[in-house]
Amino acid sequence: MSRPTISDLAKAANVGISTVDRVLNGRDPVRPQTAERVLAAAEKIGFHGVTAIKRRLENEKPRVKLGFLLKQSHRKLYRMWAEVLTKAVETYPEAHGRAIIRFDDELTPEQTADTMLSMSRECDAISVITSDHPQINQAVDGLEQEGIPVFTMISDLTARGRTGYVGNDCVKKGRTAAWFIDNLNPNPGKVAVFVGSHRYLSQELCEMGFRSYFRESAPDFQMMETLGTREEPEIAYEITQRLLKSEDNWVGLYVAGGGITGVMRALRECDTTSSNRLVVVAHELTNETRAGLADGVIKAVLSHPPVLLAETLVRAMVDALDTHRTPSVTQHLLPFEIFTAANI
Structure with a gap:
């Protein structure tokens, strides 16, 4: 049986002979997706140039530096995100990636905006978890004009120039939290919401969904005033202690922001x-x-799927750097995971 020819490979990959020639010889650029299709077809039909195609694909992968601005470095949650994101960048199959991680410990708009601008000098694209503030949005819009894609992760921004969002549907998340409190309580009572900051759009939307559920489906529960923890466990601890002493009929708490460890300490x-x-x-x-x-x-516990989120975000950031693509704002709404004592 004769060996498969270039013509056979072109037919199997559903591309032209000239495209296969470019993939094999590297004389002209070929879209990565097309080259991958040619490689898959070559492996399927037993084409003798598979090794050369693989080498070409590996050599032509773009080299990208992806920056991630996370929140407080002292919180284990964000150190976990740093590890997951770094791994997602380093193992991304379609690029040679390097992750640049920065932490925002001050949580002030000025510091966040300054850090983003500083990161733009060493990163090809940036992703942030931050509050929605005019100074931050101005920084995002400025970076967009300079050709630096900026993505939001977990909490979105209202900045016109942001390139995309990767996270949960926060309204559904809030409604799900309310459903648990409604269905696990034998009798209605008072319900509270803790947010880290009123400027996080994700937390605002979670609160909106939470309140809308009780308004529509469980009106016998009494909603208390939303309280802010500033993302600090100690503040959450003090608020929880105070409410336990002052509210006799407190039956539900939704911690939509930081501070859960403080709440747990107070309850224990x-x-x-x-x-x-x-x-x-x-x-x-x-x-x-x-x-x-x-x-x-x-x-x-309602949780982002960490690996899926990181891989989706990295793919979106790399895609935004592809000059062959038409620029557009992308939104990736991922399903949140639900954990109880029965499935941890």
Whole structure:
């Protein structure tokens, strides 16, 4: 049986002979997706130049530097995100990637904007987790004009120039938290929401969905004023302690932002009827929230799928750097994971 020819390979890959020739000899550029299709066809029909095609693809992968501006470095959650994102960049199959991680410990708009501008001098594209503020949005719009794609991760921005968002449908997330509190409580009572900051769009939308569920489906529950933790466990601890002492009929708490470890500490220290009946729903499965589910302090955790989010974000950032693509704003809404004591 004769060996497959270039003509056979072109037919199998559904491309022209000239395209196969460019893939094999590297004289002219070929879109990565097309080259991958030629490689797959070559492997399928047993074409003798598979090794050369693989070498060509490897050599022509773009080299990209992707920057990620995360929040407080002292929080284990964001150190976890740093590890997952770094791995996603380094293992991304269609580019030679390098991850540049920065942490925003001050959480001020000025510092965030300055850090983004600084990162733009060493990164090809940037992703941020940050609050929605005019100074930050101005920085995003400025970077867009300079050709630096900026993506939002977990919490979106209103900046006109942001390139895309990767995260959850936060309204559905809030409604799901409310569903748990409604269905796990035998009797209606008072319900509270903790947010890290009122400027995080993700938390604002989670709160919106949470309140809309009770307004539409469980009106006998009484919504308390939303309280801010500034993303600090100690503040969440103090607020939780105060409410346990002052609110006799407090039955539900949705921690839509940072501070869950402070809430858990307060509940463990206050082993009373009030604390034991409180249904707590939190975000993000970590070692701490896993322990909270195990001992019953937390009833449910709604979590971003870390690996899927990181891989989706990296792919979107690399795609945004492809000069062959038409620039557009992309939105990737990923399903959130639901954890209880029964499935951790």
